[in-house]
Amino acid sequence: MEKIQILWQSTAIPHFEMGQIIMMLVGFGLLYLAIVKKFEPLLLLPIGFGALLTNIPLAGFSEVGGLLHYIYYIGVDTGIFPLLIFMGVGAMTDFGALIANPKTLWLGAAAQFGIFATLFGAIALNALPGFEFTLQDAAAIAIIGGADGPTAIFLASKLAPELLGAIAVAAYSYMALVPIIQPPIMKALTTPEERQIKMNQLRVVSKREKIIFPLAVLFLTILVLPSATPLVGMFCLGNLMKESGVVDRLSNTAQNELINIVTIFLGLAVGSKLSSEAFLTVETLGILGLGAVAFSIGTAAGVLMAKLLAKFSKEPINPLIGAAGVSAVPMAARVVNKVGLDANPHNFLLMHAMGPNVAGVLGSAVAAGILLALVG
Amino acid sequence: MEKIQILWQSTAIPHFEMGQIIMMLVGFGLLYLAIVKKFEPLLLLPIGFGALLTNIPLAGFSEVGGLLHYIYYIGVDTGIFPLLIFMGVGAMTDFGALIANPKTLWLGAAAQFGIFATLFGAIALNALPGFEFTLQDAAAIAIIGGADGPTAIFLASKLAPELLGAIAVAAYSYMALVPIIQPPIMKALTTPEERQIKMNQLRVVSKREKIIFPLAVLFLTILVLPSATPLVGMFCLGNLMKESGVVDRLSNTAQNELINIVTIFLGLAVGSKLSSEAFLTVETLGILGLGAVAFSIGTAAGVLMAKLLAKFSKEPINPLIGAAGVSAVPMAARVVNKVGLDANPHNFLLMHAMGPNVAGVLGSAVAAGILLALVG
Amino acid sequence: MEKIQILWQSTAIPHFEMGQIIMMLVGFGLLYLAIVKKFEPLLLLPIGFGALLTNIPLAGFSEVGGLLHYIYYIGVDTGIFPLLIFMGVGAMTDFGALIANPKTLWLGAAAQFGIFATLFGAIALNALPGFEFTLQDAAAIAIIGGADGPTAIFLASKLAPELLGAIAVAAYSYMALVPIIQPPIMKALTTPEERQIKMNQLRVVSKREKIIFPLAVLFLTILVLPSATPLVGMFCLGNLMKESGVVDRLSNTAQNELINIVTIFLGLAVGSKLSSEAFLTVETLGILGLGAVAFSIGTAAGVLMAKLLAKFSKEPINPLIGAAGVSAVPMAARVVNKVGLDANPHNFLLMHAMGPNVAGVLGSAVAAGILLALVG
């Protein structure tokens, strides 16, 4: 009898709290989004699974000695995992389109307005009862507008670790929602004629330009924004490994096995921050709302900047490509391509959108560095 | 002269203890089994090599600052390595046969009798002089009957770390000996007619069933056996990654590079526990004896359960497939197939044995959770 | 205004020290050597990049909490990374040529004279003002003569961590310079007739010999040189995994993904030791000079030993193959082949040079063990 009592007490049933049940539903929801809706499954599947595990009563996944505790403290608290992912992403990124048309860097710059406007919005939310975002919190939330997962996780782990779970979930969810969020904004801000503009073929970029480019980016970052060098540095290392062509085995490993291993762990670690105390707050609602606003503002700023550029440019510029400046590589570029095809079924904008798209990655890494320097 | 004296003192020869020499022979023996006899070489080769290294005088592999010390404390003491291996095994496991014929879960359940009977046997051994197994020790030894390496290592690292080396060696050795241990028991408990029974073709299982299955297993484990969720959870994560089909690159890495890297380290770490103080005891003899008993009882219980099931089943059940319930995936299923072919050269039982085989993995993970809950 | 002041202070420009600028130039120089000159790019690219990162003002890569700090303390301070690389190199090494012609081990032994003569030279340098090498320093510098990267890094991390950066850079640079350093020495010490000597075809070595060989090497090392067992042991583990043929998936991972991941990290960690305080000293000049001397003496000793051997050998021995005894696998063997072809365009010495070449790896690991035992 006593054994059965022990056994009953060792089931989770008498220990469940309402918050844990809700968070498990959130975890299942993320798994649903990942598996059925195919929303950024590489991250949302392990994040959702981590959310399930961390909320199991008695199992202690995120307590001292628990698996997720170790993974979080080894990889996220130290910043190692997002930086390794960034290295791998760098090794996958082709800057050819950007080097061929460097003006697109301005589009990547404009789209960062989503970040800084959202920072302002987060502080403005403090006027409402229940919200008490510090400047650090606001900066970590605003980076969602950068539409870049590793950058968001890295900055949140430095500025507002307690919001990390909500921020990462919002960042990846909205990145998956890019095909739904962006097109209405893009269409509202452009005329059908503008959307049909055909752009000139991009020139071929030489291997040496591609090798020097990451070094130039790093050099500039070192000079004026050392706080961005962890992110930009690892990104440029990955890109240099790829483009130099002399360490292909390292480059391949960085963009395959290493990034895969780290992605599994990073997802689980982020999921482990989805506890009810941290997530089931009115602030999470604020974060989700601000994230959507950030994406929208970033998209609009990119498109408007493209229209402005087009005014002063000798070559034709389709303003749609400005929307790709939010990054969310390569989905935002695909969305640009699709909206362009809707306007003119012979107008393929994908390559032209890759320039602002990768510029957006640099732009948000730079923005993260600025936020670290000013409020970190 | 003094230099030569230092040199002589810095050789291992004047420092060897008898126990170290014997343990090195044990290590060579494991290498022999792995390389020549092909006994579970993936684990026994690094375990044997680790046993050699850890017993070298003056080298300090397992002392503070030594390589094996780091590997053990990072990966085994924390439980990380066996859990990662279990994730990889989950990503390799196909539950199709089990879902098509869920009754075979009872065979996987019955075979766990080997575990609990052995626990009783280990305590009974305490009546003999020289044996002083605690209940924790007995539970860790009994899990050998689960015929599942990572489960055994995980449980032993939690309940009886000082017995870890002997338990892991016994578990993997007997898993390799399954083709020798099981057939006589299977033949003794069945008639030739029973062994010739042909089973009905299994139905095709849909992708969605395979996706929901690991989630259902996890859900059930969370509810009633949270102490089993580290093992079951990581296993189900691996299986979900595989079956969901949306994160193939993560699933492939989990079942290839990641599991390979962890296997090398896990083997070395287990080998590092093969010190003479821990291994050269009468208790090791007890562990080896109990392990053989556990496998035999588990096999017998599986076969008998299959005979019982056959009585009440409308569809024909070949009792041999019960033997696969001990897990030892997929060797036990192969043994069933072979013994079945001996009785009827046209009777292929492999697919039918895969159901109880993978059920045995779940069964012993559940049994491990129960033991952790009750004696941990 | 205040924000802009903060922003200015948060750029690197007002914080740069001359030493950091020079070290960044050194880093760029290493990248140049790696990418343009293709000098050992697998190591020199990450080392050069690490040198850039570690010298960025305010970024704190190598301070507590910085990425390179973690990588260094986890992987190099513990010795784990060089040992894992050595395991991978072992899994890539084919001892067939050495087993077929075991006398070539003497060539690998002779070439270690470069190490011990350099140790003497380093101490002799203390007579000059500005040099104060301890015996530990001298031993760590001398190992550059072993022409084996992981061995040099391992020994330096144990004996003289503050010299690690310079030693690793010298070791890899000179390994890349082998095609320039060795040929003049080889030609000076041999006559054209000697260089034309054709050697007999090597016999085929059986699989079993190749399996037993690493175990024999390990056994001998355990007996007489336990301090060398970390290096030799991991090397032999890799080689045994390869030759045994029973754990191909582990062997493949060890010589591909695992060694690639570790190489990236090791390179960055070594680069993080290239700080101006540690590198911009007169001692670094001494190290660079001594390294070149070590390679030259080793080459000469190998060739002279080969001439001596040829005197007493019944079979013809081309003295050029002695130069491969310095290791630098497989570049030194290629150099031998090339110099041989220059003398006789039909004389392919590559296979014959592989024997002393891999013997040199063992030889320098043994030398490292001796140095650890005597001055460690």
Next chain:
Amino acid sequence: MTPPTISEQLLEAASLLLVGMSSVFVFLSVLIVSVKLITKFVEAFPEPAATAHVTPTAASSSFHQQDVITAITHAVSAYRQGKQPPSN
């Protein structure tokens, strides 16, 4: 606290045997029921054949950029088309 006698230990082990095996059977029996329910559920709600294919390209957006190749193909064909007299 005195160490348990051997008979106390055996009693404990026997009760573990009983409770443990019962739990394993209960657990896996519930799982059998669950699997049957899953099968019924899946049969009751057959997969809407189309939806699975709507957004597969959305997967893993931040990871691969092979579209670049597609894009180049398109760009080349667009470029060629641009040289031909427009047909639309």
Next chain:
Amino acid sequence: MTPPTISEQLLEAASLLLVGMSSVFVFLSVLIVSVKLITKFVEAFPEPAATAHVTPTAASSSFHQQDVITAITHAVSAYRQGKQPPSN
């Protein structure tokens, strides 16, 4: 230290917005100039077509040993040649 009022915070956020966006634009504008300079530099000093191919085999010496295969091929051919009457 009293916590900042909401209007102080908003002022701070507004100044961050201004300074941040300016910095991003300045940074990426400088990068545009740099890219153009790189392109000019690369065009001004065209790659000496040959040098890149001089030492490619020198790469990663401590890593792969596939020459062994080459060597065996050579050795075999050398062996065969050794059996034939020397033609030189």
Next chain:
Amino acid sequence: MTPPTISEQLLEAASLLLVGMSSVFVFLSVLIVSVKLITKFVEAFPEPAATAHVTPTAASSSFHQQDVITAITHAVSAYRQGKQPPSN
């Protein structure tokens, strides 16, 4: 403890040179003998050609499950055979 003079250090280094090189030579010479013994041993006990092939499938049991494929093949053929009149 006074630091060693340069000549003391040189003496030390010289003795290291002597002892070290001797040790390397002794070690590798013993290895030469060992290799020759291994070769003789391997020739003396030629491999029983068959044994190596007896249990290769036993390798790595807990790792791959490709038999499932084999099994399906077998199962299908068994299924077909089951439909034919039994010939045995």
